[in-house]
Amino acid sequence: MTRxxxxxxxxxxxxxxxxFMAVPMLVALAYSFMTSSPYGGVxxxxxxxxxxxxxxxxxxxxxxxxxxxxxxxxxxxVVLAGLTTAACLAVAFPTAWFIVCxxxxxxxxxxxxVSLPFWINTLIRTYCWVLLLRDEGLVNxxxxxxxxxxxxxxxxxxxxxxxxxxxxxxxPFMVLPIYSTLERVDHRLIEAAYDLxxxxxxxxxxxxxxxxxxxxxxxxxxxxxxxxGSFLAPDLLGGGRKLLIGSLIQLEFTSGRNWPFxxxxxxxxxxxxxxxxxxxxxxxRPPSELHA
Amino acid sequence: MTTVSARPAPQAARSYLKAPGxxxxxxxxxxxxxxxxxxxxxxxxxxxxxxxxxxxFLTLLGPSGCGKTTLLRLLxxxxxxxxxxxxxxxxxxxxxxxxxxxINTVFQNYALFPHxxxxxxxxxxLEMSGWRKPDIAGRVEQMLAMVRLADYGNRRPDQLSxxxxxxxxxxxxxxxxxxxLLLDEPLSALDQKLRKEMQIELKRLxxxxxxxxxxxxxxxxxxxxxxxxxxxxxxxxxxxxGAPAEIYDRPVNRFVAGFIGEANxxxxxxxxxxxxxxxxxPERVSVVEPGAARHRGxxxxxxxLGSDTLLEVDTPAGMQRARVRGSAGYEVGGTVGLDWPGDAxxxxxx
Amino acid sequence: MxxxxxxxxxxxxxxxxxxxxxxxxxAPLAILVIYSFNASRIVTVWGGFSTRWFGMVWDNxxxxxxxxxxxxxxxxxxxxxxxxxxxxxxxLERGRLPGLRGLSESLIALPLVVPEIVVAxxxxxxxxxxxxxxxAGNLVIAHTVFCIPFALLxxxxxxxxxxxxxxxxxxxxxxxxxxxxxxxxxPLMLPAIASGAMLSFVTSLDDFIISMMVADAGTTTLxxxxxxxxxxxxxxxxxxxxxxxxxxxxxxxxxxxLLTGRKPAAx
Numbered sequence: 001m002t003r004x005x006x007x008x009x010x011x012x013x014x015x016x017x018x019x020f021m022a023v024p025m026l027v028a029l030a031y032s033f034m035t036s037s038p039y040g041g042v043x044x045x046x047x048x049x050x051x052x053x054x055x056x057x058x059x060x061x062x063x064x065x066x067x068x069x070x071x072x073x074x075x076x077x078v079v080l081a082g083l084t085t086a087a088c089l090a091v092a093f094p095t096a097w098f099i100v101c102x103x104x105x106x107x108x109x110x111x112x113x114v115s116l117p118f119w120i121n122t123l124i125r126t127y128c129w130v131l132l133l134r135d136e137g138l139v140n141x142x143x144x145x146x147x148x149x150x151x152x153x154x155x156x157x158x159x160x161x162x163x164x165x166x167x168x169x170x171x172p173f174m175v176l177p178i179y180s181t182l183e184r185v186d187h188r189l190i191e192a193a194y195d196l197x198x199x200x201x202x203x204x205x206x207x208x209x210x211x212x213x214x215x216x217x218x219x220x221x222x223x224x225x226x227x228x229g230s231f232l233a234p235d236l237l238g239g240g241r242k243l244l245i246g247s248l249i250q251l252e253f254t255s256g257r258n259w260p261f262x263x264x265x266x267x268x269x270x271x272x273x274x275x276x277x278x279x280x281x282x283x284x285r286p287p288s289e290l291h292a
Numbered sequence: 293m294t295t296v297s298a299r300p301a302p303q304a305a306r307s308y309l310k311a312p313g314x315x316x317x318x319x320x321x322x323x324x325x326x327x328x329x330x331x332x333x334x335x336x337x338x339x340x341x342x343x344x345x346x347x348x349f350l351t352l353l354g355p356s357g358c359g360k361t362t363l364l365r366l367l368x369x370x371x372x373x374x375x376x377x378x379x380x381x382x383x384x385x386x387x388x389x390x391x392x393x394x395i396n397t398v399f400q401n402y403a404l405f406p407h408x409x410x411x412x413x414x415x416x417x418l419e420m421s422g423w424r425k426p427d428i429a430g431r432v433e434q435m436l437a438m439v440r441l442a443d444y445g446n447r448r449p450d451q452l453s454x455x456x457x458x459x460x461x462x463x464x465x466x467x468x469x470x471x472x473l474l475l476d477e478p479l480s481a482l483d484q485k486l487r488k489e490m491q492i493e494l495k496r497l498x499x500x501x502x503x504x505x506x507x508x509x510x511x512x513x514x515x516x517x518x519x520x521x522x523x524x525x526x527x528x529x530x531x532x533x534g535a536p537a538e539i540y541d542r543p544v545n546r547f548v549a550g551f552i553g554e555a556n557x558x559x560x561x562x563x564x565x566x567x568x569x570x571x572x573x574p575e576r577v578s579v580v581e582p583g584a585a586r587h588r589g590x591x592x593x594x595x596x597l598g599s600d601t602l603l604e605v606d607t608p609a610g611m612q613r614a615r616v617r618g619s620a621g622y623e624v625g626g627t628v629g630l631d632w633p634g635d636a637x638x639x640x641x642x
Numbered sequence: 643m644x645x646x647x648x649x650x651x652x653x654x655x656x657x658x659x660x661x662x663x664x665x666x667x668x669a670p671l672a673i674l675v676i677y678s679f680n681a682s683r684i685v686t687v688w689g690g691f692s693t694r695w696f697g698m699v700w701d702n703x704x705x706x707x708x709x710x711x712x713x714x715x716x717x718x719x720x721x722x723x724x725x726x727x728x729x730x731x732x733x734l735e736r737g738r739l740p741g742l743r744g745l746s747e748s749l750i751a752l753p754l755v756v757p758e759i760v761v762a763x764x765x766x767x768x769x770x771x772x773x774x775x776x777x778a779g780n781l782v783i784a785h786t787v788f789c790i791p792f793a794l795l796x797x798x799x800x801x802x803x804x805x806x807x808x809x810x811x812x813x814x815x816x817x818x819x820x821x822x823x824x825x826x827x828x829p830l831m832l833p834a835i836a837s838g839a840m841l842s843f844v845t846s847l848d849d850f851i852i853s854m855m856v857a858d859a860g861t862t863t864l865x866x867x868x869x870x871x872x873x874x875x876x877x878x879x880x881x882x883x884x885x886x887x888x889x890x891x892x893x894x895x896x897x898x899x900l901l902t903g904r905k906p907a908a909x
Contacts, residue, residue, distance in 0.1 A: 001732075001733075001736055001737040001738060001819070002738070003737075003738050003739070003740065005737065006733045006736075006737025006738050006739050007733070007739065007742070008729075009729040009730065009732050009733035009737060010729070010730055010733040010734070010737070010739060010742070010746055012725070012726040012729055012730070013726045013727065013729070013730040013746075013749075013750065013790050013794075014730075014745075014746060014749055016722075016726060016783075016786055016787055016790065017749050017750065017752060017753065017787055017790060018749060020765065020768070020783055020784065020786075020787045021749075021752055021753060021756075021761065021764070021765070021787050022749060022752065023768065024764035024765050024767060024768030025756070025760070025764050027764065027767055027768050027771055028760075028763065028764040028767050028768075031767055091659075091663065094653060094656065094659055095659060095660060095663055097653060097656075098653050098656035098657075098659065098660050099660075101651035101652075101653060101656075110660065112899060113664055113667070113668075114663070114664075114667070116892070116895060116896075117667050117668075117671070119841070119844050119845075119848070119891055119892075119894075119895040120671070120848070120888055120891045120892065120895075121847075121848040121850070121865060121884075121887050121888070121891060122848070122850065123848075123850045123865050123868065123869055123872075124674070124868075124884045124887055124888055125670070125671070127674070127872055127880070127884055128670035128671060128673065128674045129670060130872070130876065131670070131673060131674060131677060131876060131881070132670055132673065134876065136684075138673060168666070168667075168670070171663075171667070221755065222754075222755070225755050225756070225757055226757050226758065228757060229757020229758065229759045229760055230757070230759075231758070231759050231851050232850065232851070236872065245759075246757070246759045249759050249760070249763055250759060250762075250763070250851075250855070253763045253766060253767075253855065259767065262763060263763070263767065266759075266760045266763055266764065269757055269760055270756060270757075270760050273755055273756060273757065277748075277751075277755055368814060369813075369814075370810060389813065390810070390813040390814045391813050391814070391815075391816045391817055391818060392816075395814075396814055396815065397810075397811070397814045399807055399810070399811055401807060403807035403808050403810065403811035404808075404811075405808050405811070405812070405826060406808070406830070407829045407830060416812065416815050416817070416825075417814075417815030417816055420812070420815055420816040420817045420818075420821060421816045464811075464815070465814075465815075468815065468816065
């Protein structure tokens with residue numbers, strides 16, 4: 001295929017994603033350096049006010065006071081996304097290895113079952129947990145029925161519920177990339193390690209883990225990035241009481257009407273994700289290749 | 293007997309090339325002149341010069357990585373040489389893509405189109421070169437009869453055995469009456485017995501069709517049984533070109549002597565000759581009483597090969613092997629004499 | 643004491659881990675479906691089997707209107723994304739993109755890794771900045787962007803798996819580039835194209851956050867409308883409409899994965 005023809009074939013996808021995704025991200029970057037207009041939207045002049053606002057509160061007299069409000073939101077989001085990633089990894093690695101060790105037919109079935117929820121509406125999957133965890137929900141019914149409690153236990157609207165929702169949403173993202181790297185591990189390597197007197201723990205540490213690292217890195221990125229900006233789990237399971245980055249951004253662009261500030265937060269999140277992506281791309285193959 | 297009739301070359305390919313015979317009569321079918329091929333820093337082929345004659349069965353033989361497959365791909369048009377000319381009937385085809393060459397290939401794993409029937413596969417090349425539908429049907433029938441798959445036209449490739457798929461690939465490549473047929477390790481996927489059958493079949497098809505075949509293989513036995521000529525390749529060069537018997541009996545250097553059959557390599561001085569080294573085939577060596585023998589040594593090992601026995605004998609000129617009939621009682625450590633006729637000695641270039 | 647026979651494939655507790663994981667993944671979905679057939683208006687008290695809530699959903703004009711929007715947008719986005727993805731798959735797996743390969747791979751991975759909320763607000767900002775007001779057209783564009791990578795997944799995998807030998811053989815038999823595509827490549831990648839189309843359809847239909855930000859009052863999609871219902875409270879109608887969405891997604895994805903007959907290409 002000639003270079004021109006390849007380029008022409010690539011063009012529609014590149015232009016669509018470039019114009020309607022890459023350029024908008026640059027526009028948001030520009031907006032983050034502007035000031036908000038009272039009617040929503042932005043106005044000149046350029047300023048770094050939006051970024052200062054993350055750290056400082058402007059009093060009525062114009063003095064800046066250090067505030068940890070937004071740092072707390074960012075910190076809580078990072079911690080929740082990190083915990084989600086760690087929990088997913090802890091479950092996904094043994095699961096992926098278990099699947100790899102099955103007979104081929106069973107392997108296909110299990111993989112299919114693990115990845116299927118990925119394609120189901122996140123809104124509905126999150127709503128399922130509302131059904132289960134709310135005061136009149138199934139879990140409380142069972143607890144009361146078993147005589148554990150008389151009063152409904154408040155299970156919703158806390159960080160634990162958010163964490164559960166995030167794990168539920170993003171777990172398949174972790175299993176699949178790890179599976180695809182573990183699947184490629186030559187089984188003779190494992191047998192050779194055992195042959196050379198390694199035990200189960202050492203085989204994991206010296207053989208499986210190093211070989212699965214690209215998959216773990218890809219999975220971690222695919223879980224951490226969307227978890228960091230997640231909106232639905234905090235909103236429906238956290239009740240939107242304590243803000244997280246996702247709901248903060250959404251709020252600034254709707255009722256908050258502070259586009260530059262919302263953009264600034266979005267820029268921070270995207271920068272973090274892009275840096276993670278670059279580190280991962282440097283280490284191995286681009287994430288898109290792991291999707292196959 | 294069904295034969296491949298001398299149909300004109302397919303139109304798509306013909307239009308780019310002069311008719312055979314338009315060139316000077318001394319010109320071979322294919323003339324490869326000074327062809328080199330590099331993949332980045334790796335030199336796959338170095339200054340190859342080779343003629344392919346009409347109606348011949350030529351084999352490119354060598355270990356993996358010797359450049360034989362690259363040479364085949366250059367002939368087919370799947371790669372283009374970094375330097376040099378490939379002339380077909382006097383015209384340089386080196387820059388032409390595969391679809392513009394009247395040269396067809398039987399691919400290593402057959403590359404049958406999985407979504408087409410056997411007949412669809414065999415007729416594909418004809419369709420692409422503009423044959424009319426009724427003509428295609430007739431030709432496909434003829435080709436399938438030739439490879440003894442007359443009733444298989446409506447099957448899908450995955451319903452055929454390995455040997456049958458091989459025949460379909462052959463019929464497909466021969467259907468457009470190419471001027472040259474390339475075969476890339478065509479028998480490597482078949483089991484031993486089937487391979488023997490297909491060797492005979494291939495030779496028959498080549499004779500009947502009168503088309504020149506170029507076969508790539510790393511199997512010396514396959515090369516010896518089927519070829520009119522063999523080109524032994526190593527490290528991107530052709531080391532020796534000749535008839536099978538010539539290559540076997542008169543290897544030019546250590547590599548050829550060792551790659552085709554086995555050989556004892558002795559320093560020429562030990563035999564009272566001038567030059568570098570000399571090769572002697574183990575089966576030409578006879579084991580005799582030590583007293584009268586030209587060479588004497590101790591038996592180092594004995595290997596029973598069924599009908600023959602292979603002795604390794606430690607002589608002052610080095611370790612030598614002798615392949616003798618039967619399993620007469622030699623002992624490791626015993627002293628034996630070795631002898632061979634003078635014409636068994638082949639002087640090597642290196 | 644007899645030692646266990648050596649088998650490194652045996653993971654202690656693996657079977658129970660797998661079972662618990664599958665229960666964790668599927669029990670909530672199953673419970674939603676069961677509740678959606680609950681006759682009682684009090685969602686969690688079983689009042690017998692009934693399909694009346696599905697009837698109510700069907701009769702709700704808002705749900706019908708928003709479902710119509712969702713399906714229209716999904717069809718349009720699927721057609722565009724699938725066509726673009728076929729071309730891109732050929733370019734990436736068969737073409738030459740000197741100097742552009744890295745950029746192409748990164749751009750195409752972008753919708754997969756950037757958090758949805760960021761995609762949503764940047765798209766919103768961009769559309770308002772250039773003053774693009776195409777109604778549902780805005781949604782189609784936004785959906786096409788994030789559908790392309792999903793449509794691409796099975797197609798690239800197929801092109802890579804099938805190798806180039808059949809295409810080379812066709813070229814050897816005098817087929818032109820167009821004939822190779824029309825007669826060999828396209829028929830062989832057809833199941834993957836169908837599968838890619840279904841995956842983009844599901845992805846578009848399932849999208850919530852981007853639609854919520856980009857859609858205006860007239861072009862609300864079904865998930866956005868359902869979200870509004872959820873905010874009001876847990877009702878049997880919400881369960882029923884959620885169960886329907888769940889069923890449609892499952893059906894399409896199972897079909898898509900059966901078509902390619904290979905391991906699911908999720909994430």
